[in-house]
Amino acid sequence: MPPSQRRKQKHTTNSRVSLAMVAAHAKVSTATASRIINGITNKASEQTILQVKKTVEELGYRPASIGRALRCQESRMVGVLAASLANPTMSAIASSIEWALRDEGYIMSLCDTHEEAKIQDEYLREMQSQLARAVVIIGAVQSELLTDYRNSDTTLLFINRPAPDQENSYYVGINNYQAGVDVANLLLQHGKKNIGIIHASLNFTAAAERRRGLLDRLSEAGIYPDDVPHAHIEGLNHLEVGYKSMQTFLDMLKRPDVIVCLSDMLAYGAYRLTQEAGLDPIKDMTFFGFDDNPLNPWIANWLNSIGVPANLYGPATVAALKNIWSHSPPTEPVYLPHQFRLNKEFFLLPLKK
Amino acid sequence: MPPSQRRKQKHTTNSRVSLAMVAAHAKVSTATASRIINGITNKASEQTILQVKKTVEELGYRPASIGRALRCQESRMVGVLAASLANPTMSAIASSIEWALRDEGYIMSLCDTHEEAKIQDEYLREMQSQLARAVVIIGAVQSELLTDYRNSDTTLLFINRPAPDQENSYYVGINNYQAGVDVANLLLQHGKKNIGIIHASLNFTAAAERRRGLLDRLSEAGIYPDDVPHAHIEGLNHLEVGYKSMQTFLDMLKRPDVIVCLSDMLAYGAYRLTQEAGLDPIKDMTFFGFDDNPLNPWIANWLNSIGVPANLYGPATVAALKNIWSHSPPTEPVYLPHQFRLNKEFFLLPLKK
DNA sequence: CTTCATTAGTTAATCGATTACCTAAGCACT
DNA sequence: AGTGCTTAGGTAATCGATTAACTAATGAAG
Numbered sequence: 001m002p003p004s005q006r007r008k009q010k011h012t013t014n015s016r017v018s019l020a021m022v023a024a025h026a027k028v029s030t031a032t033a034s035r036i037i038n039g040i041t042n043k044a045s046e047q048t049i050l051q052v053k054k055t056v057e058e059l060g061y062r063p064a065s066i067g068r069a070l071r072c073q074e075s076r077m078v079g080v081l082a083a084s085l086a087n088p089t090m091s092a093i094a095s096s097i098e099w100a101l102r103d104e105g106y107i108m109s110l111c112d113t114h115e116e117a118k119i120q121d122e123y124l125r126e127m128q129s130q131l132a133r134a135v136v137i138i139g140a141v142q143s144e145l146l147t148d149y150r151n152s153d154t155t156l157l158f159i160n161r162p163a164p165d166q167e168n169s170y171y172v173g174i175n176n177y178q179a180g181v182d183v184a185n186l187l188l189q190h191g192k193k194n195i196g197i198i199h200a201s202l203n204f205t206a207a208a209e210r211r212r213g214l215l216d217r218l219s220e221a222g223i224y225p226d227d228v229p230h231a232h233i234e235g236l237n238h239l240e241v242g243y244k245s246m247q248t249f250l251d252m253l254k255r256p257d258v259i260v261c262l263s264d265m266l267a268y269g270a271y272r273l274t275q276e277a278g279l280d281p282i283k284d285m286t287f288f289g290f291d292d293n294p295l296n297p298w299i300a301n302w303l304n305s306i307g308v309p310a311n312l313y314g315p316a317t318v319a320a321l322k323n324i325w326s327h328s329p330p331t332e333p334v335y336l337p338h339q340f341r342l343n344k345e346f347f348l349l350p351l352k353k
Numbered sequence: 354m355p356p357s358q359r360r361k362q363k364h365t366t367n368s369r370v371s372l373a374m375v376a377a378h379a380k381v382s383t384a385t386a387s388r389i390i391n392g393i394t395n396k397a398s399e400q401t402i403l404q405v406k407k408t409v410e411e412l413g414y415r416p417a418s419i420g421r422a423l424r425c426q427e428s429r430m431v432g433v434l435a436a437s438l439a440n441p442t443m444s445a446i447a448s449s450i451e452w453a454l455r456d457e458g459y460i461m462s463l464c465d466t467h468e469e470a471k472i473q474d475e476y477l478r479e480m481q482s483q484l485a486r487a488v489v490i491i492g493a494v495q496s497e498l499l500t501d502y503r504n505s506d507t508t509l510l511f512i513n514r515p516a517p518d519q520e521n522s523y524y525v526g527i528n529n530y531q532a533g534v535d536v537a538n539l540l541l542q543h544g545k546k547n548i549g550i551i552h553a554s555l556n557f558t559a560a561a562e563r564r565r566g567l568l569d570r571l572s573e574a575g576i577y578p579d580d581v582p583h584a585h586i587e588g589l590n591h592l593e594v595g596y597k598s599m600q601t602f603l604d605m606l607k608r609p610d611v612i613v614c615l616s617d618m619l620a621y622g623a624y625r626l627t628q629e630a631g632l633d634p635i636k637d638m639t640f641f642g643f644d645d646n647p648l649n650p651w652i653a654n655w656l657n658s659i660g661v662p663a664n665l666y667g668p669a670t671v672a673a674l675k676n677i678w679s680h681s682p683p684t685e686p687v688y689l690p691h692q693f694r695l696n697k698e699f700f701l702l703p704l705k706k
Numbered sequence: 707c708t709t710c711a712t713t714a715g716t717t718a719a720t721c722g723a724t725t726a727c728c729t730a731a732g733c734a735c736t
Numbered sequence: 737a738g739t740g741c742t743t744a745g746g747t748a749a750t751c752g753a754t755t756a757a758c759t760a761a762t763g764a765a766g
Contacts, residue, residue, distance in 0.1 A: 016481070016752095018751090018752060018753085019752060019753055019754095020752075020753090028715080028716090029715075029716050029717075030716095030752090030753075030754090031715080031716065031717080031718095031754080031755070032714085032715060032716080034753060034754060034755085035715095035754090035755085037753095038753095038754085042713090042714095043713085043714065043715070044713095044714065044715070045713085045714065045715085048714080048715080062478055062481070062482055063482065063752085063753070064482050064484070064751090064752055064753075065479070065482045065483055065753095066419055066422055066423050066428075066482070066483055066484055066751090066752075066753090067423060067721090067751075067752030067753040067754085068752080068753055068754075069419055069721090069753090070419050070420060070423055070720090070721045070722065070723095070751090070752075070753075071720070071721050071752080071753050071754045071755085072721085072753085072754070073721065075419075077483075084448070085438075085444045085445070085447055085448040085451070085463075086441070086444060086445050086448050086647065086663075088439070088441045088444065088648070091438045091439060091441065091444040092438070092439050094438055094465070095437070095438040095439050095465050095467075098438070098464065098465045099465075099467070102472070102475070107464075107476075107479050108463075108464060108465075109462040109463070109464075110438075110461075110462070110463035110464070110465075111451065111460075111461060111462075111463070112447070112448050112451045112452075112461075112463075114448075114452070119455070122455070123460075125415055126418065126460050128369070128415070129415055129416065129417050129418045129419070130418055130419055130430075131417070131419055239651055243651075268648065268651045268652045269651065271651070271652055272650070272651050272652070272654075275654065294439065295441070295621065295648070295652075297625070298592055298596075298621045298622065298624070298625050299621045299624055299625070299648075299652055299653050300652050301625075301628065310439075369722095371721090371722060371723085372722060372723055372724095373722075373723090381745080381746090382745070382746050382747075383722090383723075383724090383746095384724080384725075384745080384746065384747080384748095385744085385745060385746075386723095387723060387724060387725080388724090388725085388745095390723095391723095391724085395743085395744095396743085396744065396745065397743095397744065397745070398743085398744065398745090401744080401745080416722080416723070417721090417722055417723075418723095419721090419722075419723090420721075420722030420723040420724085420751090421722080421723055421724075422723090422751090423721090423722075423723075423750090423751045423752065423753095424722080424723050424724045424725085424750070424751050425723085425724070425751080426751065
């Protein structure tokens with residue numbers, strides 16, 4: 001190749017530039033180069049520092065995080081396992097966490113466990129094998145490795161769905177029990193007593209807690225669990241579970257006035273059947289959901305929902321992680337303040353403490 | 354510690370088990386252990402193989418992918434950069450890609466660029482620094498590093514939104530131009546001529562192509578661009594852009610019969626304003642969108658949309674990657690077959706080729 | 707003049723896994 | 737006996753970055 005074609009040797013960086021190359025170009029050792037790049041200035045002269053920085057610039061050097069991770073046995077990566085990315089609530093939470101993590105110089109690696117224990121375990125292993133700084137699980141499922149992981153030194157943080165076996169785990173998210181209580185309260189305040197519940201699997205702590213709060217408060221008001229019809233079918237896809245379960249209520253002689261769905265996705269499914277049956281989801285009944293999906297105000301304003309704004313999750317998650325890493329970890333769960341989003345048909349009452 | 358507490362030394366694996374430990378326990382060299390673990394059997398006796406496998410089992414050894422990656426200069430990780438995880442269409446695509454990748458033994462690392470060039474560049478760098486096997490971009494934005502990346506040896510694949518500068522990039526997704534043409538066709542077949550367009554930034558190739566296809570076909574039918582009113586405001590959030598843009602049409606003396614939104618999210622925004630204005634999104638007008646958001650049949654059945662089922666993306670993406678890696682890469686874009694989802698008010702006509 | 711401290715570096719080990727190259731033993735063939 | 741081939745492994749370099757431990761030079765203090 002004629003020299004005229006070699007250009008300034010600058011942007012011919014098609015193969016990776018290593019620290020060794022930088023050191024060689026700057027005529028220093030890799031140790032010196034490494035220190036300067038990491039901001040340790042007390043081991044080099046002003047001149048050398050400048051020299052190295054110039055070389056880094058010229059060669060377009062970026063440290064290979066993999067090398068650093070191997071040596072330091074710790075990376076800047078945080079693994080986030082979401083139970084279902086097809087659920088907009090979880091995606092929105094993940095998105096918020098991503099913002100907050102990046103703000104602190106961390107990199108998010110997001111995975112989709114599809115609510116399956118085996119896949120969750122696979123990713124847990126992979127995260128460990130990639131030396132993730134922490135693993136954040138949005139919607140954990142019970143799995144073999146989850147228990148093992150507790151004893152390891154990797155930080156494990158549960159979002160919105162507490163650890164399946166509860167004990168000494170870190171949690172950030174909605175207080176599911178209290179949210180259930182609050183929904184019951186609001187309904188009682190409006191004199192709504194004919195209430196039906198649509199739920200999917202109750203094996204997940206979040207759903208079970210929501211239902212418990214709801215029924216506890218209703219019981220206090222004299223409405224006992226037997227008075228509260230439940231609709232449920234087996235399945236993992238909440239949209240379909242909601243759709244099919246709703247049939248139970250449509251078939252009833254005396255249909256509930258209020259349909260409380262233990263997740264917004266269940267409500268979406270129930271809504272579809274309601275529409276197909278020619279009923280009005282606002283005038284003919286009242287729908288309540290949990291999670292407050294960010295799309296609700298845009299295209300599902302028939303739904304009343306209770307949840308935490310997605311953008312609160314990121315900062316809270318990062319704060320919790322930093323807490324765990326620094327001083328003694330907070331064994332108390334971090335409850336984010338949930339809010340109602342009510343449709344205009346529903347009186348907007350202040351939420352009693 | 355009394356020996357009675359030491360148990361079987363089995364599940365006390367709280368600190369990572371390394372290959373060296375396995376080798377030591379099995380009384381072989383790391384070379385032999387490594388070979389056996391990787392299935393290279395012609396360098397060890399039956400006995401040794403069994404011995405090593407037993408030790409792996411006992412110690413619960415999992416290779417640290419980071420070590421392998423460093424040595425082989427290549428990992429099993431594929432980086433996926435999504436422009437906005439808050440957009441359910443993109444999340445659903447990501448989810449599908451995750452399935453397909455895992456099926457082939459790859460690990461997805463998903464990131465959210467929030468439609469920002471700077472963040473996209475940051476992640477591109479990080480992916481390179483993590484030695485990602487490939488980078489898949491769902492909704493690329495024009496950015497400095499994107500061009501540089503082309504010359505590097507990392508595979509770059511664009512999903513649904515072609516590379517900003519078009520030339521020799523790999524693409525999998527909808528044929529945006531043809532989709533525009535097809536929507537125009539369908540409208541013409543139904544005699545709909547009074548059409549309005551809501552769009553966000555036209556700097557993105559996807560939106561620009563959709564619009565071009567639409568207008569080209571309409572022009573052929575004698576409806577020229579000047580006859581097609583456009584509504585648009587600045588902004589990145591399609592929900593808000595749609596909401597505010599819709600005002601333009603509501604204010605018009607002769608409102609378009611058909612509102613074509615260049616993305617479903619725009620349509621969701623327009624829908625909200627339509628509802629607030631007390632209009633019926635089916636009877637008073639016809640909404641068309643692009644992408645066919647998976648939630649549409651459940652909670653947005655007023656919307657007609659054109660798109661590709663999300664679950665087609667995964668297999669197609671993986672197939673494209675494998676193609677690129679194996680023989681000479683396919684320079685032709687891979688177009689997935691798009692389909693209409695029409696609401697019941699809209700006649701279901703066969704889609705003319 | 708000797709001793710000690712400081713500055714400005716370098717050398718080499720290390721993280722975990724892979725693999726080119728070497729070795730030693732066993733067997734067959736001439 | 738010598739040569740060649742196969743089998744069953746071991747040795748050590750390597751990927752990229754970090755860092756403990758060392759060195760050489762200079763200056764200051766006694």
